[in-house]
Amino acid sequence: MENVVEMRNVNKTFKGFALKDFSLSVKKGFVTGFIGGNGVGKSTIIKLIMNLLQPDSGEISLFGLNYKNHEKEIKQRIGFVFDNNVLYENITLAEMKKIIKPAYKNWDDTLFHQYINLFELPMKKQIKTFSKGMMMKASLTFALSHHAELIIMDEPTSGLDPIFRRELLDILHDIMQDSEKTIFFSTHITTDLDRIADYITFIHNGQHIFTKEHYKIEEDYAIVKGETNLLDRDTEREFIGIRRSNHGFEALTTNKQRTQNIFGDTVILEKPTLEDIMLYTKKGTDHYATSHS
Amino acid sequence: MLHLIRKDIVLQKYTLLILLPVLFIDLFLDGSRIYVGILFSIAIIMQSFATDEKSSVHFLLNSLPYTRKEIVSSKYVGACVFISLVLLTIFIGNLVIHKEFVPWEQLLFIASIVAVFISLAFPFSYLFKSQYLMIASIVLFVLYFIIVAKFIPDLNDWIRGAVQTLLSLDDTLLYGGAIFSVILLYFCSYMLSVRIYSRKVF
Numbered sequence: 001m002e003n004v005v006e007m008r009n010v011n012k013t014f015k016g017f018a019l020k021d022f023s024l025s026v027k028k029g030f031v032t033g034f035i036g037g038n039g040v041g042k043s044t045i046i047k048l049i050m051n052l053l054q055p056d057s058g059e060i061s062l063f064g065l066n067y068k069n070h071e072k073e074i075k076q077r078i079g080f081v082f083d084n085n086v087l088y089e090n091i092t093l094a095e096m097k098k099i100i101k102p103a104y105k106n107w108d109d110t111l112f113h114q115y116i117n118l119f120e121l122p123m124k125k126q127i128k129t130f131s132k133g134m135m136m137k138a139s140l141t142f143a144l145s146h147h148a149e150l151i152i153m154d155e156p157t158s159g160l161d162p163i164f165r166r167e168l169l170d171i172l173h174d175i176m177q178d179s180e181k182t183i184f185f186s187t188h189i190t191t192d193l194d195r196i197a198d199y200i201t202f203i204h205n206g207q208h209i210f211t212k213e214h215y216k217i218e219e220d221y222a223i224v225k226g227e228t229n230l231l232d233r234d235t236e237r238e239f240i241g242i243r244r245s246n247h248g249f250e251a252l253t254t255n256k257q258r259t260q261n262i263f264g265d266t267v268i269l270e271k272p273t274l275e276d277i278m279l280y281t282k283k284g285t286d287h288y289a290t291s292h293s
Numbered sequence: 294m295l296h297l298i299r300k301d302i303v304l305q306k307y308t309l310l311i312l313l314p315v316l317f318i319d320l321f322l323d324g325s326r327i328y329v330g331i332l333f334s335i336a337i338i339m340q341s342f343a344t345d346e347k348s349s350v351h352f353l354l355n356s357l358p359y360t361r362k363e364i365v366s367s368k369y370v371g372a373c374v375f376i377s378l379v380l381l382t383i384f385i386g387n388l389v390i391h392k393e394f395v396p397w398e399q400l401l402f403i404a405s406i407v408a409v410f411i412s413l414a415f416p417f418s419y420l421f422k423s424q425y426l427m428i429a430s431i432v433l434f435v436l437y438f439i440i441v442a443k444f445i446p447d448l449n450d451w452i453r454g455a456v457q458t459l460l461s462l463d464d465t466l467l468y469g470g471a472i473f474s475v476i477l478l479y480f481c482s483y484m485l486s487v488r489i490y491s492r493k494v495f
Contacts, residue, residue: 052355053494075358086353088304088344095303102296103357 002028004150004182005049010058012044019044019206022058026150026201029179031172032211033197034186035274037282041206042186046154049184050080062150076105079148083155085135089128093121093138104146112145132159140168144175151175153185157192169195190274200274204281218271222256225249226267238262241280252280297359297367298374301341305375308340313382320386326395330403334379335410338372342415343423351495361491365419369483372411376404401468402456405475412482419489 005026012019019041026032036042047053048060051067051074060067062074087096093116101107116123119137130138136156143151151172157165173196175181187193193200193214201211212220224239227248236242238259239251252272253259260269272280302309312333319329345354345368354364380400387395414426441448 050356052352071360072358075356078356080356082349082352082356084349086349086356088350088353091304098303099296099300100357102299103359 004028004063005184006059006061006064007045007048008059010048010055010060012048012053012055014044017041017044017206019048022206022208024201024208024211026182026184027199028182030198031176031183031185031196032199032201033190033193033214034184034201034203035188035190035193035278036186036203037188037278040204042203043154044206045203046152046186049152050078051075076146077149079143079146079151081136081139081143081151081153081156083158085127085130085139087127087135087138087142090126092124092126094123096127096138096142097123100142106147108145108147111147112141115141115144133161133164136160136168137164140171144171149181151181151183151185153183155186155188157187157189165189165192166195172196190278193274202274202277202281204278204285209281217274217277220254220256221272221277222253222259223270223272223276224251224253224259224263224267225270226263230263230266235262239280239284241283243280243283252276252284294359294363294367294370297354297364298371301345301367301371302374304344305337305341308337309378312337313378316379316382317386317390320383321390326383326387327399327403330379330383330400331406331410334376334403334407337375337379338407338411339414339423339426341371341375342368342418346418346423348495351493362487365483365487365490368415369411369479369486372407372415376407380404398468401472405471408475408479412478416482416485416489419486419493 003025005024007022007024010019010022012022017039022045024045034042034045044053048055049062051060051071063077065074067074088099091099097112101109101112115137119134119141121134121137121141127135127138136159140156143153157168160168169192172183176183176196183196197214199211200214200217202209225248228244231242231244231249238255239253242249242251256269259267316329316333320326344350355361380403383403384395384400387393414423417429418426437448445451
């Protein structure tokens with residue numbers, strides 16, 4: 001299967017944060033949801049993909065092209081939405097269009113006005129008077145009006161009301177009817193992903209934990225509940241993170257079948273949500289860090 | 294790149310609509326062409342630079358299909374466009390109001406001083422931020438006064454004299470040399486800015 005984004009052994013170090021040997025690929029024609037807590041490197045990775053940051057080492061290619069030789073060509077094919085407003089605030093949408101339109105070869109005025117009407121955006125009002133939702137709609141309109149093949153969004157649903165969040169997901173769903181398009185978006189509202197994501201990429205502390213097909217996560221992962229006395233040094237190794245209470249323990253396993261074989265009927269297995277996976281992974285790595293320091 | 298320059302003009306249209314007529318009025322009242330020309334050019338150019346300085350704008354411009362080199366180039370070429378606009382206003386204003394041509398040496402002098410200022414201000418602003426230019430100029434100003442007070446008491450007269458001599462000279466070689474130095478400085482400044490901006494993290 002073709003990859004639209006390919007990151008190989010990318011290293012990037014900042015004060016207090018490092019991305020080490022990071023590899024990631026985003027498959028063409030699918031929606032990939034990008035999850036992870038605050039400050040684990042989601043925005044850094046998106047910036048690296050957009051060439052807003054250059055890696056210290058490693059390779060990044062989009063559509064099989066690298067930024068060094070094909071920067072403009074790549075950017076022509078990307079639509080972007082950031083979590084904060086990047087549009088000029090002291091001008092109107094009509095003027096903003098005058099600025100953005102000439103940058104793209106494939107700009108489509110009909111499509112632009114279609115979205116403006118759909119979102120009921122005022123063309124003659126200064127952008128600074130827009131609400132957060134309107135600004136997001138405006139950014140989205142620009143991202144969708146030049147037939148981009150890859151749409152990258154950094155937290156597009158944060159700060160939006162539930163109704164517009166659903167509308168947005170429906171629009172993205174419509175766009176995906178075209179199998180040439182790819183969407184990569186980060187979020188920490190994991191329920192959004194249940195609606196549209198085909199793949200989930202999960203990162204924690206600058207590390208790529210997994211990229212899996214959404215339905216596969218439920219097949220592999222499970223929340224295990226049982227009596228605390230089942231836990232010893234050996235059985236604890238079966239789990240990513242464990243939460244103990246007076247009534248027993250709750251833990252996350254990455255191999256549902258194996259856990260079933262080991263514990264049999266002594267434990268209850270439940271479907272994990274993406275939030276469970278995020279929580280237990282964080283717990284697990286924090287625990288690992290303390291027990292090894 | 295032309296799109297980026299057009300963008301600067303679109304964004305500064307209100308500044309231009311206010312400042313250029315004011316320049317016209319000033320010419321009508323017989324103000325100093327040189328000082329006002331320099332001041333207006335610098336004000337418009339730095340205003341246009343400051344508009345693009347927010348990190349969100351860096352995000353926008355760098356996500357659009359432009360390279361960082363083009364973004365810097367557009368500022369340098371744009372500055373020349375703004376200088377030309379001011380000079381053109383002075384030229385036309387003078388022709389209309391006083392029915393006389395402005396000596397080309399004066400126009401060149403304004404352009405050179407602005408170009409020298411931009412050559413210093415742009416790399417500085419790309420490295421830090423244009424809002425620190427004020428502080429930097431105050432520091433330079435104080436340093437200048439210390440030099441005048443302690444070391445070279447007649448520095449002021451000396452500079453005034455030098456400007457007068459420069460303007461009254463009609464030695465083409467000297468003019469050529471001055472123009473060449475300014476262009477060289479402007480170009481070096483451009484190269485430096487491209488280097489700084491390509492490594493900038495925002």
